[in-house]
Amino acid sequence: MTVQPDSGTKARLLAAAREHFARRGVKESTVRDICAQAGANVAAVNYHFGSKEKLFMAVLMDFLEKAQDQFPVLMGLGQDAPAEDRLKAYIRSLLYRVMGDGDPVNEKLGQLLSGEFIEPSPDFGIVTERFITPHHEVLLGILREMMPTADARTVHLCAAGVVGHCILFENAKQFIRQMYPDISLDKLGVEYVADFIHRFSLAGIARMAEHG
Structure with a gap:
């Protein structure tokens, strides 16, 4: 037996x-x-x-699965909601997921996840395939709808701009606290920062759409 x-x-x-x-x-x-x-x-x-490294990936996937349940990519909006509203929901979801829910362990795991975006570990591909890519496809779909005549490169650049702006507030938060304490993420709060990134992104997307 x-x-x-x-x-x-x-x-x-x-x-x-x-x-x-x-x-x-x-x-x-x-x-x-x-x-x-x-x-x-x-x-x-x-x-x-x-291995220990694969255990770390399992921890990140568990973290992302729970964060996804708590902060779904469109925050409860349906696919029939206006693209501009879905974009803001996406931004809010991403900010909440990387910042955490107030739990210090989740906050640190969010920081470790952000670090993987900058310097991915060899095993990070499994996390990308299961979570990152599907979420990014949602963003690309929103942007294609908002920029119907834009080429693929422009859409991808705009997507990188949206995600990069969100990640900046988390990855560089210590620097921002020192240099510009009045605009740190923990000072302003997720909702305020999400609203700013949304408005900033809408302006940039509109300008890029003008140029096809």
Whole structure:
């Protein structure tokens, strides 16, 4: 008779890794410490996930899945809503997902996710395929609707501008706090920043649409 591994081990490893990665980062977190907190054998990470790096990707996917449930990409709007409204919903959703919900662990995981956008890990492709690409396709669809005569490059550049603007407020928040404390994300709040990025994006999209 084959002895099956503890069905709760994988969940405990995921929970322990979530806390360790948020507190210490990926490089400083060790498999031994994660397994000790989870009450698991040190071989359990390789058995359930393949490596510490793949465990980190599993943590990010769990984080994104929960964030997606809490802040869906269109924030409850239907596909029949005006494109401008769907664009604002997309911006709000992205800001809330990268900023977190006030939980310090989620906030740190959001920062680690933002870091992956800048310097992706070798295993980040699975996260991109499952979460990032589908969300980005929603944004591209909105922009194509708003810029029906624009070429693909212009649409992609506008999408990069929208996403980049959102990520900037999270990735550069320490710098913004020092240089321009009155416009930091935690000072203004997500709703204010989302409204600004939305209005700024609408102006840029309109101008780009004029040029085809």
